[in-house]
Amino acid sequence: MVERQVRVRFAPSPTGDLHVGNIRTALFDWAYARHTGGTFIFRIEDTDTTRVTDEYIAAAIDTLRWLGLQWDEGPEVGGAYGPYRQSQRLNIYSDWAQKFLDQKDAYYCFCTAEELEARREAQRAANVAPGYDGQCRNLSEDHIAAFRAEGRKPVIRMRMPDGQTTFVDQIRGEVSFDHKFVPDFVLVRGDGSPLYTLAVAVDDVMMKVTHVLRGEDLLSSTPRQIRVYQAMGLKDEDFPTFAHLPFVMGQDNAKLSKRNGEVSIAWYREMGFLPEAICNYLALLGWSPGEDRENVTMKELTELFTVERVHSSPAKFDMKKLEAINGDKIRALNLEDFLTWSLPFLKNAKVISGSEEEIALVKAALPIIQERITKLGEIPAMLKFLFVKDFAVDPESVAKVSDVASKAVLTRSLEELIPLSEWTHSSIESALRSSLIEEMGLKPRVAFGSVRIAVTGSTISPPLFESMELLGKSACLERISSALAL
Numbered sequence: 001m002v003e004r005q006v007r008v009r010f011a012p013s014p015t016g017d018l019h020v021g022n023i024r025t026a027l028f029d030w031a032y033a034r035h036t037g038g039t040f041i042f043r044i045e046d047t048d049t050t051r052v053t054d055e056y057i058a059a060a061i062d063t064l065r066w067l068g069l070q071w072d073e074g075p076e077v078g079g080a081y082g083p084y085r086q087s088q089r090l091n092i093y094s095d096w097a098q099k100f101l102d103q104k105d106a107y108y109c110f111c112t113a114e115e116l117e118a119r120r121e122a123q124r125a126a127n128v129a130p131g132y133d134g135q136c137r138n139l140s141e142d143h144i145a146a147f148r149a150e151g152r153k154p155v156i157r158m159r160m161p162d163g164q165t166t167f168v169d170q171i172r173g174e175v176s177f178d179h180k181f182v183p184d185f186v187l188v189r190g191d192g193s194p195l196y197t198l199a200v201a202v203d204d205v206m207m208k209v210t211h212v213l214r215g216e217d218l219l220s221s222t223p224r225q226i227r228v229y230q231a232m233g234l235k236d237e238d239f240p241t242f243a244h245l246p247f248v249m250g251q252d253n254a255k256l257s258k259r260n261g262e263v264s265i266a267w268y269r270e271m272g273f274l275p276e277a278i279c280n281y282l283a284l285l286g287w288s289p290g291e292d293r294e295n296v297t298m299k300e301l302t303e304l305f306t307v308e309r310v311h312s313s314p315a316k317f318d319m320k321k322l323e324a325i326n327g328d329k330i331r332a333l334n335l336e337d338f339l340t341w342s343l344p345f346l347k348n349a350k351v352i353s354g355s356e357e358e359i360a361l362v363k364a365a366l367p368i369i370q371e372r373i374t375k376l377g378e379i380p381a382m383l384k385f386l387f388v389k390d391f392a393v394d395p396e397s398v399a400k401v402s403d404v405a406s407k408a409v410l411t412r413s414l415e416e417l418i419p420l421s422e423w424t425h426s427s428i429e430s431a432l433r434s435s436l437i438e439e440m441g442l443k444p445r446v447a448f449g450s451v452r453i454a455v456t457g458s459t460i461s462p463p464l465f466e467s468m469e470l471l472g473k474s475a476c477l478e479r480i481s482s483a484l485a486l
């Protein structure tokens with residue numbers, strides 16, 4: 001085969017927010033295009049206009065951009081083979097369907113839904129493989145005229161010849177489909193609208209797609225697509241190369257769904273996963289960079305990505321691993337970037353309104369939490385204590401600071417902290433250590449736990465002494481005093 005300039009497409013039908021499986025496909029398509037110096041095409045398959053809405057399309061565009069998967073051709077970018085929304089290409093599909101009818105590769109089928117169902121029922125009863133039985137394959141002109149006179153609206157069906165379709169899948173090797181199990185299929189509905197199989201194949205040819213990397217769920221549609229290529233006059237050597245990516249499973253080994261894992265990328269974004277972490281993790285779902293590595297940057301992914309390294313067995317989604325990778329990526333951020341990522345979370349949670357003063361305090365506080373979080377969404381709860389106007393200890397923690405032992409700790413802390421002339425985390429730490437741990441003989445967890453609740457209101461907070469330094473002396477003293485009154 002002549003080497004072709006790689007053109008690979010991501011072609012979702014957004015009937016909701018893009019999910020983990022879609023994005024894993026998009027990522028592999030993108031990485032393959034970048035690795036080979038080819039073209040990454042983004043095409044919207046919206047022939048099912050009832051389910052694919054403008055809102056979902058806009059969200060899909062936004063998600064891909066957020067993830068950094070820039071496309072070279074597609075919506076908002078254009079390209080020589082556009083438009084890239086199938087709903088704007090309907091004439092192209094009907095012209096081809098007409099050509100297939102003229103060539104006798106396709107035919108009008110007048111069977112009604114009820115008739116088809118009744119015959120399917122009979123097939124089931126007779127234990128015959130279900131599917132269209134070819135009833136309208138060879139209708140005479142008179143027959144066709146009679147059906148039309150009855151007011152029946154025909155669909156256009158592709159004629160599947162006897163035999164089989166065999167192709168080499170880059171991941172699965174040679175795959176064969178016996179046409180006994182690939183009955184004549186519908187290309188165009190009765191209302192004239194095209195079906196997926198027609199539109200996808202026509203577009204792949206018209207857009208000169210060389211590689212189709214997509215989910216394994218579409219493997220069984222491949223012989224139908226190949227049939228359309230053939231009817232379009234494409235030679236075998238010009239067919240796109242197929243590579244069907246393994247399924248993504250949940251921990252329970254069932255296909256990943258809402259039930260056994262979060263599927264929508266919008267959810268991960270809301271929780272505070274970084275795009276680079278999502279891409280890094282999804283890259284490992286079915287592909288490996290080798291050498292047991294788990295951390296890959298986008299740049300490394302484009303350098304290392306080859307289809308040979310994609311496994312054929314299903315990949316298992318592991319939230320813990322994704323969180324660990326996200327934590328790594330957060331720790332790798334420089335302070336300015338970490339600040340930029342954090343501010344929207346703090347604003348959305350109404351912890352800050354965004355004044356210069358607040359931002360300066362956030363910036364001072366971020367280094368002390370950078371090691372401790374796995375998601376940006378944890379930041380508001382961690383830093384809230386620095387910004388709240390009406391501070392109060394969390395109701396569930398009140399009991400832990402109002403007992404006699406805690407009171408003793410807090411009283412002693414106050415005595416030590418009031419005269420402290422220098423307010424730094426190390427001066428605070430040494431004052432509290434010498435009084436509470438050495439003198440009183442308390443365990444650090446017990447002693448500092450009470451102080452932590454008193455000044456931050458909760459048992460979960462950044463490192464205590466750094467938090468106290470940031471909060472400032474007067475606020476700390478005030479909070480400890482009020483805790484004593486609980």
Ligand code: GLU
Pocket residue numbers: 010011012013014045200213214215218
């Ligand atoms: N539009 C199809 C879907 O979202 C995918 C088309 C393809 O990749 O061939 O399931």
